[in-house]
Amino acid sequence: MRRGPGIAGLQHAARTKEQFKLTGEEVKKNTLQAMHEQLAAFRANLEEFARKHRMDIRRDPVFRAQFHTMCANIGVDPLASNKSLWASTLGFGDYYYELGVQVVEACLATRAVNGGIMDTASLLKYVNKRRGSLGEPVSEDDVVRAIRKLKVLGGGFDLVTIGGHQYVRSVPGELNLDQNRALEVAQGRGYTSVAEMCTAAGWPVSRAEDVLQALTREGMAWVDDGAPDGVRLYWFPCLGGGLDQATLQN
């Protein structure tokens, strides 16, 4: 606006500013009103959806996964709170939190054997066994989501990818690159030796020894001195396969 000279100009400027502020308030109020209305409409929409598809969401893991992907796409977290709109209308919050508890228990139970890293397939089997025939079997996607929620608790729960497979880590402390590489090499047969590490990863003997000993210290590797040719083997129960089965059956 044109600023006139003198006091009149100042007053004029003040008045225009006042008016702008008022209009701004008005716009804000209107937008807020609109948002409230939209929220109410959305809530109605959601309840309608829940009424029709509540059972579908509970029964069909594919539909559930789709639902979660779409929520993630728009930036909404349906599992954030059990009191949220989503959980109360669709009612699957309890399912995921219960699953979270079972995942934690499964990890704790097997920590002595696998040192805190567990193969997702074994975890799935363990959880399904625990659940028995309570309800529908749990899909891997559900377990992954439950673990992602558990990450907030800060106990080290996280998903790690080693050599293309996914594992659940339940202890704090990252795996460094070398350890990761060692687990990758061992994934083939479930065990490895210093010599194999040297050839597969191209490391000097000291480095391979260091890594394998570090993994043993962490509890992830088990030392086997009974191989026929006397070479010390390092077994990894955490990589899944037959080793975990034996413990799970006990």
Next chain:
Amino acid sequence: MQEAIDYLLAFGDQPGMDNPLDQAPATRLAGPSPAAAGPWGTAPTQLPASETPSRFYPPILPCSVPSMVGNNIPYPIGSSSQSPYGAMEPAGIRAPQPQLPISARHLSALRPFSHQYGSAPELVTSAAGSPLVPGSAAGSSGSLDLVVGPPRTIGVAGIVKREQQKTAESGRAVEQAFRDLSALMSSAASMVALAEKFRGVLGADGGPGIAAGAAGPSSEDPLLMDLETQQELIALGISSPVTRETAGARYHIELSRQLADFLATPLQRVGGLMSLPDVYCLFNRARGTELVSPDDLLQAAKLFTRAGVQGLRLHPLSSGVLVIQGPQHSEEQVCSKIAQLTTPPPSPTVKASPVGANVFDERPASGSGHLPPLLGPGLSASDVALALGGISVAIAAEHLLMAEARGIVCRDDGPEGLRFYRNFFRQDRLGSTAVMG
């Protein structure tokens, strides 16, 4: 001829006999099959069971209804499970069919319909013969129909059609569900966009408005509405750290009070320190229903002071683990306990070497004037966990690290794991020269 007569006697009064080429709803067999279960093997009027399949086995006949051919659906429950003949090929009997239509129609005209329900057992058993040859005339399989159904869909083709209908329906339902889902998501997306824009605007306005101390209803209103809007946004699940922490929803405050009440006993048991995943498991197990999400738990734990809870505190440990610390926990107590565990037993003789004592003991006494003090037992995290009354190993490891930071223990990092010994460097006043010598 005789078998034709038998057949007619058996099935004559059943509906659908008029039109054997119609498709029979063989699911109607489910009704009478429990009744048919028993006498199946003993059908007096029917040909001997073993002979039936072989007799009626010419695979394809020109009069067979196309939909019945190549049907792989196992025959309905009662029949197939209780059939003494095992699974039957669908393209079974056709042989007597051509003879049926005319005479059957006559017979059905004669016999009253009421024979349907509670038919004589023979009828049922002989009718039971028909599912053994599922490809048989539509009329014959319809003979087991003790429930009146649409005369159109009977027989195996009926099953096929029913299955198709079911799949089509479920497919439609799924499509509908996905359409609903997309519609819901699009409305949610627009909501979220609006909310984001609004939050940005409000945040920008509310801040300077308050900071500048521009009192007046206009600057307070944004804050109030902001709070309410924030509550609504939380209810929607829109993730934003600012929203949740500052809002301090009543739900979370209530939850933190509940949590404090609940944790009194377990914390007592473990000595005052419990990691958050353990708290999560215990709390949810105790609740049974209406579980709390991990985010809710974290928020509740953060709000202890705001909720007026005495003594409990959320505390991040050095390794990143979050623990809830109770009033029973004191670091001095833990350190003194660990120090006690690492002190060597009071036997200074060389011969009686205690467990874990190292090479110091074995040095000949004649060499130097005095024996160096014994090292004492080495502790691992699990030893400490046991000694401190059954706390978790992770917490015990944290205690050891904390004791090490205070100089009470020193670590021994070997190929068999991490062990902690008493800090003999300090306690035995070992200077660098003593260590070298």
